[in-house]
Amino acid sequence: MADKPSIPKGTRDFTPLEMARRMHIFDTIRTIFKIHGFLPIETPAMENLSSLMGKYGEEGDKLLFKILNSGDFKGKLTDRELTDTPAGRLGSMISEKGLRYDLTVPFARFVVQHRNEIIFPFKRYQIQPVWRADRPQRGRYREFYQCDVDVIGSNSLLNELELIQIIDEVFAALGLKVVIKLNNRKVLAGIVKMIGEPERMTDITVAIDKLEKIGMEKVKAELEQKGLKPEAIEKLEPVLKMMGTTEEKLDFLEKFLKGSETGLNGLAEVRKLFVYMEADLPGAAVEFDLTLARGLNYYTGSIFEVKSAEMEIGSICGGGRYDDLTGIFGLEGVSGVGISFGADRIYDVLLQLERFPERSELDTTLLFVNFGEQEVQHIIPILGRLRESGITSEIYPDQVKMKKQMNYANSRKIPYVALVGEQEVKDGVVTLKEMESGNQEQLTPAQLVEKLSPAK
């Protein structure tokens, strides 16, 4: 017997109801991207593995989905290679393509490849699925959509400001309260330099990223276990204990980072960004959060992360500045900054908080009941007129019991039903029934179009 049909772990089908909700998210995000002057691109689902490997840290390489070479990939290997090569290395011998892990690295590749056609600074948006061979959990999928906006070819902090505004506008439009966390890799680099461990930036940032979660003692224990010098940990402690307003934190770091030019530069960037924001305050809370580190290792300046203020689900948007991502594809000295909205997590938040709009654009407005061939012939041109006026309308395709047709309208949540029987045909009218109230009225086709036309 055939197995029950199924889909791979961590992937999902979407029903019409779910699609209506997803489109609400995508449409909202896309509208805001467009109003800021960003242009769409798309890139293939698969990239050459060489474009993907090594861009996301050690962890990221493991999470890449690799695509087996087509044809006789085995025949090209000798028996010895086949039996003696460790499984990990064998992968690269039989696979040269992989599914994209995010949209930023393919974008960098795109920019390098199309550098002569692109007008810089290039503002692009991209809404496509990405794949990660992660272990699924709530809010964590193996296939999920990212909505990326990036500006490449400009060092200006105005770009960072614009991204913050976009974040603010998107979540306001979706009706979600969020906290925008802001940090700067240069500040982190300055800190690790000042405590005398400049090479250990990754270990240190990963550890302090957990401060909120596991507490000071455990963070110190982890740092010690990672082999950090006790003096360094001691020097780091006041930074971790740093409290107060953004202004106070910045002042503290100003003193702490004396002697690290990079650190002070990063600090100046953070300050400038807050000054910019004062000109038009975001509705969302923006916090300078030193514990924000982010694992992706191509970030070099500002880093962002957005969390729901109303529910625990991990970050729903994140990003940062990368000074040399195009360098690895052969184009040096081009800085970019961008963020990525996690549509699937935003969906989960909206669903749990019940913030999806009641009706969607996908919903039908009017259903004609089917009374028979004569009546159908009369209705066909009326349907045409309604649709021309932008009114989503349909006719029940089969001449079945009225109860069944009404039930269809009911379960499809269609607010209006039109009845055109023998009498209506004779009188040249339709009987329009409003389902919720049950009220009925007789209208000419012109009046019908007028009544149901979407508000201008």
Next chain:
RNA sequence: GUGGAUGUAGCUCAGUUUGGUUAGAGCGCUGGAUUGUGGUUCCAGAGGUCGCCGGUUCAAGCCCGGUCUUCCACCCCA
């Protein structure tokens, strides 16, 4: 990748402790009461290889092993 839970009708879940004939409920679905009027009510009905594979047993939804799914923690992240 490591550790821990979970899976019974379309959906939400009982039943598993102490193995024992035809596996239940609510909601939903189909038909009727009601041949041009849905939602409410009433009546009737359909729907399950108890995730899958194997083992123990006279006998397995229930016990054992494996596997897959979903979920939780770690890791990491959108």
